[in-house]
Amino acid sequence: MNATAFSVKTLAGKEIRDASRSRLFMIILVMLVALVIVSVVLGAFQVRVNVDSYNQSVALLQSIGKKNFPAAPSMNPLSASKSFTNYIGMLGALLGIVLGNATIRREREAGTMRLILTRQTSRSALVNGKTLGNLTLLLAISVLFYIFSAVAVPTIGHWSLTPDENLRLGFFCLIGFLYMTFFYLLSMMLAIVCESYEKALLLMVTIWLILAFILPQIGDTMDMDNQISGGFFAAMGMTRDQEKQVLSQFGFYEWLRNAFEELSPLKHFERAGFALLNVKPGFESNTAWELMGIKWWDIACLVVPNAILWFSATMIFKRREDRYL
Template sequence: MMKPFVEIAKKEIRDALHNKLFLFILLMLLVLTVVSIVLGAYQVRISLDTYNNSIDFLKSLGKTELPPMPNLNPLAASKGFVNYIGMVGALLAIVLGNTAIAKEQKSGTLRLILSRGVFRDMYLTGKLAGNLVILAGITLLTGLLTFVSLPIIGGITLTGDESLRLGLFFLMSFLYMTFFLILSMGIATISAKGSRALLLTVIVWLVFSFVFPQIGDTMDMDNQLPGGFFAQMGMTRAQEQQVLQKFKFYETLRNGIEELSPTKHYERISFALLNVKPGFENNTPWEVVKLKWVNLVGLVIPSGVLWLLAYIGFLRRENIYQAV
């Protein structure tokens, strides 16, 4: 019973390696990843060298009171990768998901496969498994590039805590791409034309990744002035909360729009893990995940719901897919 499942998964991997569009986007992602890591690690290296040169100069003057080592935050070298995954990584997953279903519809091989004793649930699950392996491989490769580049280029050895934070960040990247993979597969299963399904998926991606976050940022009261409205007004945290309470409905609506965006959830938990967003420096990696559990749920639950809907939709399309 498992043999058809494994063969379908293997076929997905082979097909992806022969998909020129997929390979082009993958190459683009890897290039952007290397550029982002190199630039980030190089900035860390420059900051470290500047500090060491300053220390040497002060010692040459006979100074004994030396400034402490600045917080270089080597994890911030992966900050640019968050944006690249949000755009290129999502697009890569969309192409994989659409091609997984559309190519069988276009070639007419789907009906033949299902008539050879392959159940539709096994067929769909095998395709998902194969593409998840591809996404996991991409995540692992980019993760290895990061772990190798930071000590070689940046000259900094990551601590165990920093390594775990970085590992969890790449796990979030995998979950984020998985959402768009399942979304693309789901839309392709209920559409008779692959090109139409791809266009619809890209539109949904644009709305989720750009429109909703932009609406949320534009409506954010604190973004109305450079440097933050509340900071420019000299307000304390307590005063800020008092103001927001008077606009509770407005803030609830604005935050609700942002909560619909998986991209926003991915950014929030990723920036917290990478220490880009202040306030999580003293928390352990697992504490950060616990504190940002809403964002983790915002990545996992929608993927599960979409997969269930795709599964049900695929099973009910008997007039098109011919039941076995």
């Protein structure tokens, strides 16, 4: 292992240790874990009730001597994890924000930034080490969620996940990780750019509100079908095709609504996530890999900004030497 790689590894390890001792990180993590457990357990129970109901019907038919049983309805076991989208949307983003701000703030306030930068550690190694450490934490949270869901559905829900369903769940967790990474990188970059870390934090929260609340909320409000409980078009007794026909007359309006949603990373995460978890109807017959292809735009809208943010944060940190010495 060369000196740079060793520095990166050392810094990443320190980040993980620091986070595990951070009260704020632990509070948010505990909240996230508690919510995930409650929702996945309830979701898995829901699957179980579906399975039991089907089994009871089959048993009843058997008892009266029938030999032809109806096919099992779609149990949609992945929907047990759908609440995770909301939790990651809020708490996961906050977790990323806290980690991103603290990673720079901690070193600056303790005066250790100067100490690190007078060792054999380059500025890019410092940013990369910190980023890798924190991303490992976020990835670990996503992996834990995957394991928990993959275990809860068969054990509580009494329904085995197929390999493709497992893959869908895995991809969903990966997209959740990309979403949290976006907020981590943005928060770290603002902490590097802003003179005051507190101001960086406030600014970050303002941006978060805009990206994760306001833009999706505008999109939802502009969605005609959202205005009446049960859906406007359903209330009008219209089919999906008729709905499309009516909406085609509101081209600009729909374009504008879509534009607001395109600006929000939360919407991209939701679009890809809901398709993978079968929460959004119409993707049941696609395989996990096909879905990744169908939803490539939403995934790219998370991957590309992350790459840009990581690169920008490194470049800015390298160039703004005056701020840290």
